[in-house]
Amino acid sequence: MIKGAVLPPGKTIGIFGGGQLARMMALAARPMGYRVHVLDPDPDCAAKPVVEKVIAASFDDVDAARALAKGVDVVTLEIEKIGLAALTAAAEHAPCRPDATILETIQDRALQKRWLKGHAIPIGPYMEAATPAQLKRAAEQLGGRCFVKAAHGGYDGRGQMELASAEEAPAAWEELKADSVVCEFALDLDKEISVLVARSASGEIAVYPVAHNHHEKRILAWSVIPAEISEELATKAKDLARGIADGLKVVGLLAVEMFVTKTGELLVNELAPRPHNSYHASDSACVTSQFEQVIRAVCGLPLGSVATVRPSAIANILGDVWEKGEPKFERALAIPNLKLSLYGKKPRPGRKMGHLTASAETSEDAVAVVRRGLNGLRP
Ligand SMILES: Nc1ncnc2c1ncn2[C@@H]1O[C@H](COP(=O)(O)OP(=O)(O)OP(=O)(O)O)[C@@H](O)[C@H]1O
Ligand SMILES: [Mg+2]
Known part of the structure; x- marks a missing residue:
């Protein structure tokens, strides 16, 4: 254990995101004696009834991120779509766990896949695409049946579409409204x-x-x-x-x-x-x-x-x-x-x-x- 690294009960934990995961984190933290503050765009977020403080702000609001970090002893998160500048600013005032470099790799599906591939982790066949033409070509090369996923932001199947053939690529591009996507082979x-x-x-x-x-x-x-x-x-x-x-x-x-x-x-x-x-x-x-x-x-x-x-x-x-x-x-x-x-x-x-x-x-x-x-x- 690094000396001084322990934040004992009584300290305050800051969470980016105030959804159900933050709510359940707070419900575990409180009986251990910790206080919890969250930052969420919705002042009435799911965590609100069980935390000491909600800072209502967007996830890329640098000033709000600083305010969160200044009021707590450690910052963590329950959602990936935190602005990197906001997380980096927060880290000037309290340790962010996980940190911005991890988030940067994970929050972009393309970077995440490149990291996995680069570390010889087995993943399914996929290609990156940044234009409708690139997407069509990717779908053709992958054999038609594929999943197209926006590089940023999706969850619970949102921000992605399943294609039955490469012919559907242009419509999928229109629908997803993403700057860049990953196109994955549809696995059995x-x-x-x-x-x-x-x-x-x-x-x-x-x-x-x-x-x-x-x-x-x-x-x-x-x-x-x-x-x-x-x-x-x-x-x-x-x-x-x-x-x-x-x-x-x-x-x-x-x-x-x-x-x-x-x-x-x-x-x-x-x-x-x-x-x-x-x-x-x-x-x-x-x-x-x-x-x-x-x-x-x-x-x-x-x-x-x-x-x-x-x-x-x-x-x-x-x-x-x-x-x-x-x-x-x-x-x-x-x-x-x-x-x-x-x-x-x-x-x-x-x-x-x-x-x-x-x-x-x-x-x-x-x-x-x-x-x-x-x-x-x-x-
Ligand atoms: N390449 C694929 N081949 C077959 N099935 C897939 C593929 N990609 C996604 N799916 C199906 O769609 C589901 C959701 O995909 P994925 O996990 O990428 O999306 P998500 O929106 O980030 O989901 P969540 O945030 O809920 O985990 C998968 O759990 C799987 O059932
Ligand atoms: Mg998933």
Whole structure:
């Protein structure tokens, strides 16, 4: 441990972003005795009811970033789209964990892929494009069926389009309205998994058990820890994730999303230097939740155990559930081992509003319980 690097309870943590991840970070930080300030464009953001202070400002507001950093002892983030100038300015007043160099690499899909490729990390075939003609050529070379993703800003499948053929490239370019994109070969997926790595300010590393993730309409629908995969694949995935976190020297968390293809290849999809939706079940599945762990990591405390307590799953509750009226929460909660987390956001179709968590004897059973709970929510 670096001398003086520990920020003990009583200190204040600043978070760029005040969404549900910041809310859950604050809910883990507070019982440990930390105070939390967030910066978010929305003064009524999801974290507001559980933090000491909200600075309402855009993520590239340099003065607001300074104000956040001046009022706290360490700065972290829950979202990648922070202006680099803002993060760099914040770092003049408080340590930023993770720092601007990591964010610069990760927030641009093209730079992220170049980094992965440059470090011999297995990824799927892709090409970069900065004009409609380049995109069409890329799609042709990749064989037509591909995913086009804006280099900056997308999440939950937004900012990306699936093409059935290169003929659709010009329309996709129009639709995405991006300066540059990456065009990825559409892989035949067997399953999607992720690995969360925690790395503290002292360089200590903890690698969580692998999560198995199921997406619907490109949004995470459910996720379970541990993934029911072979020991061999789990070890390979964890080694890969550990290597990336070490290579980037992330301080905080790094979630590594991976694809397992039908031919058995393990490929990295994308990185997120923060708590991740696919590890919300770590709260029940592991000794230390991802939210407690990120607080420990950025404060230079020893990391908590990531041992599995009991297989646990989450199912995301999307705004669509509100379509025909208020959800029947009492019906879901009648399932004895089901837990509810709501983020306090206004419902909109496709918007993540909360999640259900359940533990069970096996991962498969845990998934079945959260899915049953979710089915019971619709009025
Ligand atoms: N090249 C690909 N081949 C096959 N499926 C893909 C490919 N790229 C993306 N997908 C599917 O779309 C989903 C979302 O893609 P990706 O993770 O790149 O987007 P995102 O908007 O950043 O998502 P999120 O922020 O929710 O992780 C993936 O989890 C996968 O199901
Ligand atoms: Mg993703």
